[in-house]
Amino acid sequence: MQVARIPRNSLIWILASHIAVITPHLSYLSVWLIFTSLVCVVWRIMVFQSHWHFPGKIIRAILVIGGGTAILVQYNTQLGAEAGVALLIMSFSLKLLEMKTKRDVYLQVLLAYFVVSVAFLFNKSMLESAYLAFVSLIITATLIALNQTLPHGKPWPNLKLACVLFLQACPIMLALFIFFPRMPPIWALEVSGNGTNTGLRNAMSPTDIAKLGQSSALAFRAEFKGDPPQHKDLYWRALVFSHFDGKIWSASKTAASSINSYPYIKQKKMDINYIDHSYEYKVLIEPTHQRYLVALDIPVVPFSGISMTEDFRLVYHEPIDEPLQYKVTSFLNHTVQTELSEWQRFKDLQLPYTENERATALAKQWFEESDGDAEIFINRVLNWINQDTFSYTLKPPKLNSNIVDRFLFDTKKGYCAHYAGAFVYLMRAAGIPARVVGGYLGGEINQIGQYILVHQFEAHAWAEVWLPERGWIRVDPTASVAPERILDSVEGILRQEGSFLANQPFSPLRFRNNTFINIIRHSADYINYSWDRHVVGYDGQYQRDFLEKYFSAITPERMAVLMMALLGLILLAVTFILFRIKPSVNLTEMDKLYRSFYTRLQKLGVHRNTGETPLQFQVSAINQLPQYRSHIEVITKLYIEQQYLPKNLRTLSSQKAIQEIKQRLKLF
Amino acid sequence: MNSIKFFTNIFISFQTVIQNKTQQWLNKRVKTTPKITLDQHKIFIFPTKEGFLFIFMLIAMFFGSVNYSNSLIMGFTFLLSGVFIISILHTFRNLSGLTIEASRTQACFAGEKAAFSINMSRSGTRTYQAIILCWGHNVTERCDLIEDQEATITLLLPTYKRGWYRPGRFQIFTTFPLGLIQAWTWLDLDMQCLIYPKPITNNFLQKGVTGQSGINFSREEGADDFSGLKPYLPGDSLKHVHWKILARNDELYSKTFVSSTQAIYTLTWQNFAPLNAETRLSYLCHWILKLSEQDCMFGLQLPNDKITPNRGSRHKHQCLSALAQY
Numbered sequence: 001m002q003v004a005r006i007p008r009n010s011l012i013w014i015l016a017s018h019i020a021v022i023t024p025h026l027s028y029l030s031v032w033l034i035f036t037s038l039v040c041v042v043w044r045i046m047v048f049q050s051h052w053h054f055p056g057k058i059i060r061a062i063l064v065i066g067g068g069t070a071i072l073v074q075y076n077t078q079l080g081a082e083a084g085v086a087l088l089i090m091s092f093s094l095k096l097l098e099m100k101t102k103r104d105v106y107l108q109v110l111l112a113y114f115v116v117s118v119a120f121l122f123n124k125s126m127l128e129s130a131y132l133a134f135v136s137l138i139i140t141a142t143l144i145a146l147n148q149t150l151p152h153g154k155p156w157p158n159l160k161l162a163c164v165l166f167l168q169a170c171p172i173m174l175a176l177f178i179f180f181p182r183m184p185p186i187w188a189l190e191v192s193g194n195g196t197n198t199g200l201r202n203a204m205s206p207t208d209i210a211k212l213g214q215s216s217a218l219a220f221r222a223e224f225k226g227d228p229p230q231h232k233d234l235y236w237r238a239l240v241f242s243h244f245d246g247k248i249w250s251a252s253k254t255a256a257s258s259i260n261s262y263p264y265i266k267q268k269k270m271d272i273n274y275i276d277h278s279y280e281y282k283v284l285i286e287p288t289h290q291r292y293l294v295a296l297d298i299p300v301v302p303f304s305g306i307s308m309t310e311d312f313r314l315v316y317h318e319p320i321d322e323p324l325q326y327k328v329t330s331f332l333n334h335t336v337q338t339e340l341s342e343w344q345r346f347k348d349l350q351l352p353y354t355e356n357e358r359a360t361a362l363a364k365q366w367f368e369e370s371d372g373d374a375e376i377f378i379n380r381v382l383n384w385i386n387q388d389t390f391s392y393t394l395k396p397p398k399l400n401s402n403i404v405d406r407f408l409f410d411t412k413k414g415y416c417a418h419y420a421g422a423f424v425y426l427m428r429a430a431g432i433p434a435r436v437v438g439g440y441l442g443g444e445i446n447q448i449g450q451y452i453l454v455h456q457f458e459a460h461a462w463a464e465v466w467l468p469e470r471g472w473i474r475v476d477p478t479a480s481v482a483p484e485r486i487l488d489s490v491e492g493i494l495r496q497e498g499s500f501l502a503n504q505p506f507s508p509l510r511f512r513n514n515t516f517i518n519i520i521r522h523s524a525d526y527i528n529y530s531w532d533r534h535v536v537g538y539d540g541q542y543q544r545d546f547l548e549k550y551f552s553a554i555t556p557e558r559m560a561v562l563m564m565a566l567l568g569l570i571l572l573a574v575t576f577i578l579f580r581i582k583p584s585v586n587l588t589e590m591d592k593l594y595r596s597f598y599t600r601l602q603k604l605g606v607h608r609n610t611g612e613t614p615l616q617f618q619v620s621a622i623n624q625l626p627q628y629r630s631h632i633e634v635i636t637k638l639y640i641e642q643q644y645l646p647k648n649l650r651t652l653s654s655q656k657a658i659q660e661i662k663q664r665l666k667l668f
Numbered sequence: 669m670n671s672i673k674f675f676t677n678i679f680i681s682f683q684t685v686i687q688n689k690t691q692q693w694l695n696k697r698v699k700t701t702p703k704i705t706l707d708q709h710k711i712f713i714f715p716t717k718e719g720f721l722f723i724f725m726l727i728a729m730f731f732g733s734v735n736y737s738n739s740l741i742m743g744f745t746f747l748l749s750g751v752f753i754i755s756i757l758h759t760f761r762n763l764s765g766l767t768i769e770a771s772r773t774q775a776c777f778a779g780e781k782a783a784f785s786i787n788m789s790r791s792g793t794r795t796y797q798a799i800i801l802c803w804g805h806n807v808t809e810r811c812d813l814i815e816d817q818e819a820t821i822t823l824l825l826p827t828y829k830r831g832w833y834r835p836g837r838f839q840i841f842t843t844f845p846l847g848l849i850q851a852w853t854w855l856d857l858d859m860q861c862l863i864y865p866k867p868i869t870n871n872f873l874q875k876g877v878t879g880q881s882g883i884n885f886s887r888e889e890g891a892d893d894f895s896g897l898k899p900y901l902p903g904d905s906l907k908h909v910h911w912k913i914l915a916r917n918d919e920l921y922s923k924t925f926v927s928s929t930q931a932i933y934t935l936t937w938q939n940f941a942p943l944n945a946e947t948r949l950s951y952l953c954h955w956i957l958k959l960s961e962q963d964c965m966f967g968l969q970l971p972n973d974k975i976t977p978n979r980g981s982r983h984k985h986q987c988l989s990a991l992a993q994y
Contacts, residue, residue, distance in 0.1 A: 121738060144845045147798055149800075
């Protein structure tokens with residue numbers, strides 16, 4: 001059998017799609033793999049230009065075994081999604097080196113489609129999806145080139161045809177996407193997180209929040225049913241730090257281990273009194289690779305898979321590796337835990353005993369001076385922070401030991417984490433149970449979508465103190481030193497300092513004061529938000545909610561029938577577009593007139609043979625209808641003149657000629 | 669052993685029955701006619717091997733999307749499924765509405781390749797790409813109708829036997845645009861082609877084995893004298909073209925000769941008496957070719973046919989046809 005050779009066009013397209021397919025994977029592929037891939041492409045081009053040969057069996061074997069081993073070594077035999085992708089891309093690249101026949105190109109094309117689909121595991125934004133759709137257009141153009149007979153030369157018509165195919169396929173995709181019944185995973189697989197945590201961490205080191213303060217990345221979005229609370233009430237709780245080792249505040253071990261023992265059903269036992277107004281809202285949180293969720297306190301969650309910890313935080317049942325959406329109801333006014341158990345009290349009074357003697361002494365002295373009244377003591381501390389020379393900055397001097405003492409009495413410069421940490425230290429030293437809470441404060445309202453955007457730089461830390469009978473109360477010492485931070489945002493304070501997003505000179509967030517850029521930024525985010533919610537988040541639950549809005553009582557059978565009917569309609573429409581008969585030529589005004597002229601003559605009995613010119617037709621027409629001689633002659637003359645003579649030689653302008661013919665036609 | 673043979677026989681007869689049935693069904697569905705316009709009654713459509721591979725890939729992707737609960741991969745799978753479904757329509761469109769017409773055939777000698785020309789034309793603005801005509805496995809020709817309204821394709825079919833050659837149905841198919849779907853049909857344009865016997869070089873007659881008619885094969889050398897020039901007419905021997913004039917003036921002229929003794933040859937069946945029929949025909953064929961080459965007058969006598977002596981290309985083909993149809 002003769003070997004079907006690869007047409008030149010399809011080789012160009014397959015190499016183009018090879019590079020385009022690998023691009024979205026670049027961020028997590030190792031350098032050697034990218035290099036190998038490019039070498040394969042160059043090699044294949046050299047083979048095509050007959051400079052080099054295809055590699056022999058031995059070289060191919062070395063490449064395959066070497067590449068496989070390298071991947072095994074690199075990914076530590078953990079055959080997760082990423083190792084799989086690396087393996088896929090390696091074989092995809094090496095396959096180029098034995099791509100000789102059309103059949104090989106078909107395989108390569110199918111592999112390319114597959115690599116694109118895998119890319120969706122890691123690239124989910126709308127822009128990335130659009131790019132991947134474009135890549136699959138290129139791959140489809142390869143298929144078209146493969147099936148063309150002639151080397152037609154230009155590769156662009158292929159891309160155009162691919163676009164046509166995709167456009168016509170789009171309604172089918174939509175119908176299937178909306179109606180195809182979603183099923184739960186047969187065996188659930190997770191894309192392993194690649195370890196880089198974004199967002200808050202379980203332990204609050206002093207530099208942590210400062211680092212977040214420099215990040216313009218999105219933390220989460222929240223959409224309220226009705227009006228959102230005021231900016232000063234938007235304390236998004238995420239983590240609670242109860243343990244202090246002298247340097248770092250971290251989540252207490254006991255709290256971490258109690259996550260699963262307090263599912264949300266047991267809320268009543270947790271001694272919460274909800275008072276009046278509640279807020280209902282949806283949160284779409286960006287991947288953190290951790291389990292914590294954000295919520296305004298105190299939340300109630302009507303959602304399985306989310307639990308509440310004994311310190312009233314929400315946690316998910318697994319690390320959040322993909323954008324997650326959840327509904328929460330929060331009661332901003334409440335009293336919680338009016339009684340504190342012994343171990344809780346112990347946990348929230350824990351202090352390292354070695355350092356920070358000055359702070360301990362001060363706390364004890366002031367607490368005694370306020371006659372053991374916690375509220376007076378707290379106010380005194382807050383006043384001190386307010387009136388003394390404390391200042392808010394994201395660039396505090398470095399502290400190595402005795403950090404509370406040195407911060408409170410020497411440097412007096414810091415940001416929320418320092419204030420919250422020092423405040424809680426003072427409280428605990430005086431014997432008041434207290435803890436540091438990490439989360440986000442405030443957010444930016446997207447004017448277009450009416451939802452709240454919270455960025456990483458809005459990360460914040462504050463304190464909670466426990467008072468008998470009143471339970472846990474939020475105290476934000478930062479409010480004393482920089483009240484703008486609470487009322488407005490971190491931006492205003494830092495802008496003066498020049499440290500707001502100092503590392504990202506081109507981040508659009510730096511230009512928030514420019515209305516035009518702001519509108520664009522908000523629109524872009526709104527689109528992304530909608531994409532994440534309605535497309536990426538279109539799961540079984542969403543599908544049911546969505547369809548029930550429009551169709552009553554949706555069952556899988558009904559959905560199937562609806563889907564089939566819709567598909568049938570779409571196919572009918574496409575068939576109509578494809579098979580409709582178009583006139584082969586676009587007739588000019590003149591042509592149409594002449595045509596009506598000769599149909600009129602035909603009615604009068606003049607027969608026109610195919611291929612007869614207007615002049616020949618004129619002769620036979622005059623023979624049969626001598627009484628119309630002058631009209632026939634004039635019309636024919638005008639027609640020929642308008643069709644074939646250059647403009648300057650015509651006796652009449654085209655407008656006048658048309659009128660003349662029209663008038664004469666009436667006489668027949 | 670016997671039982672194996674028995675079952676093979678059954679299998680073979682079963683196969684032939686099925687083949688005959690399909691043939692009958694096909695004959696009813698796609699009629700034998702010299703001109704045919706393809707429509708949905710005549711076109712068959714089915715995924716290709718690559719198409720099935722594509723479907724397999726879609727299934728794999730779908731399960732991937734379910735297991736990773738990734739709705740984007742699911743959407744992508746649906747998009748590609750849509751492309752697959754749409755490509756059915758496109759592939760079908762790339763064949764339907766095409767008019768295929770028998771054009772002409774060119775006779776040849778047995779063992780050579782017979783040329784069957786097929787005319788394909790389109791109407792309206794619809795264009796056709798990568799249409800493949802296929803007669804058996806080895807004979808394929810490709811054709812595009814993009815700018816042109818019609819195209820003629822010549823298929824060269826190997827021949828083995830003299831006589832009328834009917835190659836039967838040929839396949840016309842396309843996999844354009846994506847190669848995932850194939851649309852095809854089997855057409856019989858009622859074409860046939862005359863195959864002349866294979867000429868076999870021999871000096872049977874020159875050896876002196878002459879028949880009763882007593883043909884004289886000794887040509888008189890120099891008897892033909894150059895007499896003048898006349899404008900070339902189709903059918904004149906190329907040997908007599910005055911090439912020098914052609915080179916000078918770009919006009920064709922034939923040289924004319926006068927022969928003092930115009931020899932007339934008659935080839936008869938009985939000349940080759942002891943040989944079997946096919947060999948006789950092959951030998952006769954050789955002589956017809958040789959005599960025409962020398963532009964001689966010759967006639968042909970077959971048991972069932974008789975052709976009066978004449979010369980020229982037309983006469984040659986008449987004689988060859990008589991041989992072919994003996």
